[in-house]
Amino acid sequence: MKLLNISALSSNSGKTVTTSIILRLFRKSGYDITGFKGGGDFIDSQLLSIASESPKRNIDLFLMGEKGVNRRIAISKEEYGIVEGMMGYFDGIGITKKTSTYEIAKFLDINTILVYNPKGEMYSIIPKLRGFIEESKGRIKGIIFSKIKPQIYQMLKTMVEENLSIKVLGFLENYDDLVLPSEKLGLSIDSEKFTSSLDKILDRARETLDLDSIANLFVERNIINDLKDFDYRAKMGIVYDESMNFLYAENKFLFEKYFDVHYISPLRDKSIGDVEFLYIAGGYPEKYLEQLSLNKSLLKEIKDFSERGGLIYSENPIYLSKAMDFFPLVSIFDFETTMTERLQNFGLYYLKPIEDGEIFKEGMKIPVHEFHYSKETKDIEKYFILEKASNGKTRMASYRYKNTYLLYQHINFIGNLELLENIVNFLKEREKCI
Numbered sequence: 001m002k003l004l005n006i007s008a009l010s011s012n013s014g015k016t017v018t019t020s021i022i023l024r025l026f027r028k029s030g031y032d033i034t035g036f037k038g039g040g041d042f043i044d045s046q047l048l049s050i051a052s053e054s055p056k057r058n059i060d061l062f063l064m065g066e067k068g069v070n071r072r073i074a075i076s077k078e079e080y081g082i083v084e085g086m087m088g089y090f091d092g093i094g095i096t097k098k099t100s101t102y103e104i105a106k107f108l109d110i111n112t113i114l115v116y117n118p119k120g121e122m123y124s125i126i127p128k129l130r131g132f133i134e135e136s137k138g139r140i141k142g143i144i145f146s147k148i149k150p151q152i153y154q155m156l157k158t159m160v161e162e163n164l165s166i167k168v169l170g171f172l173e174n175y176d177d178l179v180l181p182s183e184k185l186g187l188s189i190d191s192e193k194f195t196s197s198l199d200k201i202l203d204r205a206r207e208t209l210d211l212d213s214i215a216n217l218f219v220e221r222n223i224i225n226d227l228k229d230f231d232y233r234a235k236m237g238i239v240y241d242e243s244m245n246f247l248y249a250e251n252k253f254l255f256e257k258y259f260d261v262h263y264i265s266p267l268r269d270k271s272i273g274d275v276e277f278l279y280i281a282g283g284y285p286e287k288y289l290e291q292l293s294l295n296k297s298l299l300k301e302i303k304d305f306s307e308r309g310g311l312i313y314s315e316n317p318i319y320l321s322k323a324m325d326f327f328p329l330v331s332i333f334d335f336e337t338t339m340t341e342r343l344q345n346f347g348l349y350y351l352k353p354i355e356d357g358e359i360f361k362e363g364m365k366i367p368v369h370e371f372h373y374s375k376e377t378k379d380i381e382k383y384f385i386l387e388k389a390s391n392g393k394t395r396m397a398s399y400r401y402k403n404t405y406l407l408y409q410h411i412n413f414i415g416n417l418e419l420l421e422n423i424v425n426f427l428k429e430r431e432k433c434i
Contacts, residue, residue: 001073001076001079001221001222001223002081002218002219002220002221003073003081003110003218003221004081004083004110004218004219005082005083005084005104005108005110005113006018006084006085006112006113007089007101007105007112007114007115008085008089008114008116008146009088009114009116010087010088010091013116013146014115014146015084015085016044016047016084017146017175017178018115018144018146019035019084020035020047020050020051021172021198021202021205022214023051023052024051024052024199024202025206025209026080027052027053028202029211032078032079032080033052033054034048034052034054034076034081035048035049035052035082035083035084036048036057036059036072036084037056037057037059037084037086038058038059038085038104039060039086040058040060040348040369040410040412041058044084045058045249048082048084050194050195051194051195054078055249056249057249057250058249058250059072060412061099061107062093062099062369063348063412063415064250065367066107067226067415068412068415069104069108069415071227071250071414072250072414073108073221074224074227075225075253083104083105083108085100085104085105085112087101089114090102090132093389093390094390094391102135102136105139109221111139111140111217111218111219112136112139113141113142113169113217114129114132114140114144115144115145115146116129116144116146117145118148122155122159123159125159125160126159126160126163126164130164133164133166141166141167142167142168142169142213142217143169144168144170144172144209145157145168147172147173147174148171148172148173148174149173150171150173150208153171156168167213170210171208171209173208178197227257227417228417230258230424231428232428234259234260234276234424235260235262235275235276236255236259236260236261236276236277236278236279237261237262237263237272237275237277238252238255238262238278238281239272239280239281239302239316240263240264240265241265241266241267241268242288243266243283243284243285243287243291244266244280244281244282244283244285244316244319248410248413250412250414251411251414254414254420255279258424259277262275266285266292266295266298266319267288267291267292268295269295269298270297270298271297272301275310276310276427276431277312277313277427278302278305278310278312278314279313280319280320281316282316285316285318285319286325286339286374289325289327289329290327293323293327293329299328299331302332303330303331303332306330306402306404310404311358311359311403311404311423311427312332312404312405312406313359313407314405314406315407315408315410316406317376317406317408318337320332320333320404321333321335322335324336324337324338325338333401334378334380335377335378335379335380336377337374337375337376338377339373339374340374340375342373343372343373344373344374345370345371345372346370346371347389348367348369348389348390349368349369349370349386349387349388349389349409350365350366350367350389351364351365351366351368351384351409352364352365352366352384352385352386352387353383353385354385357383357400357405358403358422358426359405359419359422360384360405360422364418364419366411366416367411367415368386368409368410370386370409370410382399383398383399383400383405384396384397384407385397386398
């Protein structure tokens with residue numbers, strides 16, 4: 001696969017819009033191309049997926065590790081890929097650049113284009129860009145100006161190219177009519193509206209971007225797929241639909257590779273069917289509480305499956321709680337949940353079980369991502385220690401009941417195959433005893 005990185009000096013610089021437009025332009029020009037979102041973000045990866053007409057994908061050195069990043073690239077079938085960075089180019093864990101977009105580009109040994117939004121600046125951009133270029137050890141190969149008017153572009157281009165040994169590859173205007181979801185809307189993305197609004201600006205963007213020079217910055221990377229096979233294939237149900245659609249594409253790929261999967265809509269399906277293992281995706285169940293609550297048959301089946309010792313792995317505390325806003329839910333765990341205006345927990349952590357279980361083993365240290373506005377209304381015993389990656393501070397978090405594991409945190413299995421192997425081995429041994 002031929003790869004290229006697009007990053008920026010900071011968040012809110014126009015990275016996602018720029019990457020989406022470039023992906024769309026290349027796709028429309030006949031390139032077999034896909035987009036990878038750096039970090040654990042679910043929303044931007046969906047936008048890149050729509051723009052490139054390819055499955056959504058993530059790349060993250062923290063959540064996946066180096067082996068997981070290589071696997072992510074290796075299992076992708078497209079000829080070209082663009083990695084959109086997260087935050088600023090050098091922003092990593094805490095106050096370091098560890099696992100930053102720069103570290104991803106360095107590990108993959110690929111070139112970077114910086115998206116820059118000059119806000120009331122002229123020559124001041126020169127020392128800023130010079131610092132980034134020098135710190136990147138020459139990895140930054142081009143600049144694209146974002147959210148600027150055509151009349152000032154040529155001045156900025158001339159100034160940069162006269163003062164820095166780097167090429168300016170074009171600009172994009174401030175496209176206010178581009179339909180983007182707000183953070184609170186999450187994955188409720190109207191793909192037709194987004195695609196339609198994106199296509200309307202492509203002709204103008206094709207004139208203002210130097211696509212030929214951008215194409216020349218892709219670097220070929222041949223990476224071997226080291227995914228192994230397992231000797232048991234269990235029946236797996238994935239609880240997933242528009243109400244619960246936080247599912248990393250990497251996890252979806254692995255589940256379908258290693259299990260006989262069928263998908264269960266918590267809004268419409270009445271039964272979990274004949275399954276050995278249930279995975280319940282995170283998402284925005286709070287937007288569908290009445291419909292979820294009215295599906296009493298499915299709620300009861302999931303509860304009964306848990307009581308029988310069925311294996312459940314869930315990243316959806318709301319759905320497995322007793323209730324939210326007086327709407328009864330699965331009720332495996334003895335607390336209700338409520339939504340708050342403020343973000344409750346956000347960031348990168350290591351998840352460590354306090355004791356051996358069927359799939360989580362004592363001594364494990366699993367990298368996870370946490371981001372949620374909901375919280376429990378009652379404090380019950382927790383099963384994991386959560387260690388903040390940036391400072392080592394710990395707290396108790398998430399739950400276990402029998403063989404049901406409930407996490408507020410998101411795990412990308414492509415860098416944590418040991419956990420997936422534990423699941424397969426547990427189900428294999430259980431089948432032998434039946």
